[in-house]
Amino acid sequence: MNLKTVHNVYFIGVGGIGMSAIARYFAVNGKQVFGYDKTPSPITKKLEEIGVKIHFEDAVKNIDISCLDKKQTLVVYTPAIPSEHQELNYFINSGFEILKRAEILGEITKNTFCLGVAGTHGKTTTSSILGHIMQPEKATSFLGGIAENYNSNLILGEDKISVVEADEFDRSFLKLSPNIACVTSMDADHLDIYGENEMLQQSFREFANKVSDTLIVAKGLPLKGLTYAVDDVADYRAYNVKVETGKYVFDVQTPTSEIKNIEFHLPGKHNMMNALAALAMADVYGVSLESIKEQLRTFKGVQRRFSYKIKNESIVLIDDYAHHPTEINAVEHSVREMYPKEKVLAVFQPHLYTRTKDFVEDFSTALSKFDEVLLLDIYPARELPIKGITAAWLLDKINSVNKALVSKENLEREILKSESKIIVMLGAGDIGLLVDEVKNSLEKKYNI
Template sequence: MKLDKYHNVYFIGIGGIGMSALARWFNHNGFAVSGYDRTPTSLTNKLIEEGIAIHFDDDVANIPDAVKQNKEESLIIITPAIPKHQKELNYFKDNGFELFKRSQVLGMISSEFHLVAVAGTHGKTTTSSMIAHLLKHAGRDITAFLGGIATNYESNYIANQNKDGKSIAVVEADEFDRSFLTLHPDVAVVTSADADHLDIYGDKTQLEDSFKAFIKQVKASGKLFINEKIAKELVSDDYNRSAHTYGINRGQFFASNITMCNGFFEFNYCDEQCNINNLMLGVPGFHNVENATVAIAVALDLGLSPEEVRAGIESYRGVKRRFEYIIKSEKIIFVDDYAHHPTEIESFLKSLKFMYPDKKVTAIFQPHLFTRTRDFVDGFAESLDLADEVILLDIYPAREEPIEGVTSKIIYDKMQTEKVLINKEELLNHLENENYEVIATIGAGDIDKLVEPIKEHLNEKYHA
């Protein structure tokens, strides 16, 4: 289907991180963009500043007349998170509008580009933003649809300059709801395939089958870069495309000689044809070194020189809420991270402990989803035990209804480290009564709204 037949683009759930990136693409390319979301956020405020009409009342009267009166010229994009009783959603259904998921539209857009798609249950946002930055910093014409706000660009979207079919699209390929199966990449990256979204998949085998299907959609002339730890499980012997493995001290493309330097990670990149020594990564974490390794491999494959790679890696500033320093002083360290799966929490806390081995690490964790808490309670307890102290908040429900017997206490009861279970409203008072050295907020819910109040509190308390 060709997008050029549309004039109006209307989003239901425009404020989501993936939806807003699409909205920016359409706005940049001259479409009349508008939409609804439930509540205003800093992201919706920025979209409004960019000229996109957004309202926050679920009222059919707020839908622009140009959308209602021109069915054939109006593209309606919905997010799966919208409840079935939403009035505007039902207006479009009842009046015969064709509705498209975000993933379907992303597939339409990306088919016009040389597509680099980054998939994985964790690591995909950072890896895709790294690839996009390396290419952009080296002067390549790209467009990028990211699952987080890239610090270098203060956006989840990077706009291409040309429409000659030679531009590169870097997209985050989301496994949720099998969305990534709308994509047919020229280059694919698979960072991880841990059990997750079991409310959608049922079990890990079904999730792995979905990743295998995504891998088979790489174009016949394309390439696959896959984490060496999962290659055997996901890449079949009869796979007839070019598959390459990567990792830390393992795989065909690998990082080695990892050391600490001024709070950041220094490492060597190695493959069969190229060594780039003493790379300085501007964001910390062993997992980020691994992400950088495959980003470098992809960038080199797309024609960047080792010198361009070095300059890009050293200038990369990360993604908001991915090992993001909020305060970094001699008196107190405060880091914020989006980790919401046991594997992600383990990687984050191991890196934090490695960086600050002589300091007490306090983790403030908000579980995300009742089903994820139920399915991975043991993993959450084990990974959180890496911290010296854990402040556990109530579960953030997102799209889910409560499940009887599933609360943060089931994690709390299995943990061995020093711990406390409180609600969000009690947090600042609790912080007042304790002393801290390294403190981290962790989670994918609305814990990000606590970051600024915690920052102000810690700055005042420690004169940071």
């Protein structure tokens, strides 16, 4: 495919976090961009502000067919779109060029020097840190979250270097051709796609084999490459870790050098590991350690990754995308590190019936560590209900006397009744849309 001959790009599922970054990329590079999504959102609003034409009803009548020449039009869709989608089937039956999101990302980046970040956890934060480090190098970064420094999931640079989040879902990352890559984690996930954990592990091995230059892996993973670790022997080692006025300060030993007193503001050892992975990738590429140090110091974080919505002496509200037991454990550890003496309320929306079924015991163990738990119903996303797999079933397994199932309509009221000083709202569904309402209610209650 020659992307230079493409004049129009039509996105089905344009509001997705990965899709919208690519849509924004094409729009700012002079293509006419159109799209469908199920519902309006802050992401679709921002796309519309730069000229992307979006509608929210799946109907062929909404496609501006007069503007879409088959020879100059590319259709991009997300795997989350159902097979019976009317617009997708129209384009298939009409003979348009159609690619999945991963395929077009592979096309965009195949002629660049590509740095790919893979892993079942940590890839969005790691790729955002790396994108910030590589910004002075004029890299273009496609992110799976909104980087606070840029208020965007696209860091626009030139076309020689790319940073991409290499997503294992639907084996998407096998469409990429990374020169340098890292793997942050390989925990069991997406078993609705892979069937069993061994198939997921195999896909990571296949991804590792696609790396043309250097693979970097968290120490302990069953892959061959340069390793990184905190307070452990590895090719890239963070040590002398201190917490000073709400930030980490640490030193790093690389295979050939050493850098002292790196400052990093995101809490939790898992985020220090993410920073170390990004440092290692940038160092292998050839960015100076002093430049890396400065970019780590100024990195502000990623929206919905331990994002403080309220940080007050009376109340703290944290928003996080955590939707897997390992991620919930990481949030809990970070909260306890920052607020060791305070009571913590976790509000969790389970994501997918299959994930809830596959990891129910791990979810119950992770959530039992909080002082209070409020559970919303399972967010189905692309799935149909599974008999017996409910939020109530999960709630029953949580070992806590302070737990309850709550509706979205009653969530604010239940949170306002809590005596916990720290509130964390967790999940990958639409719980993120409720955070600002909770924030406003808490600010009124505490006169903030």
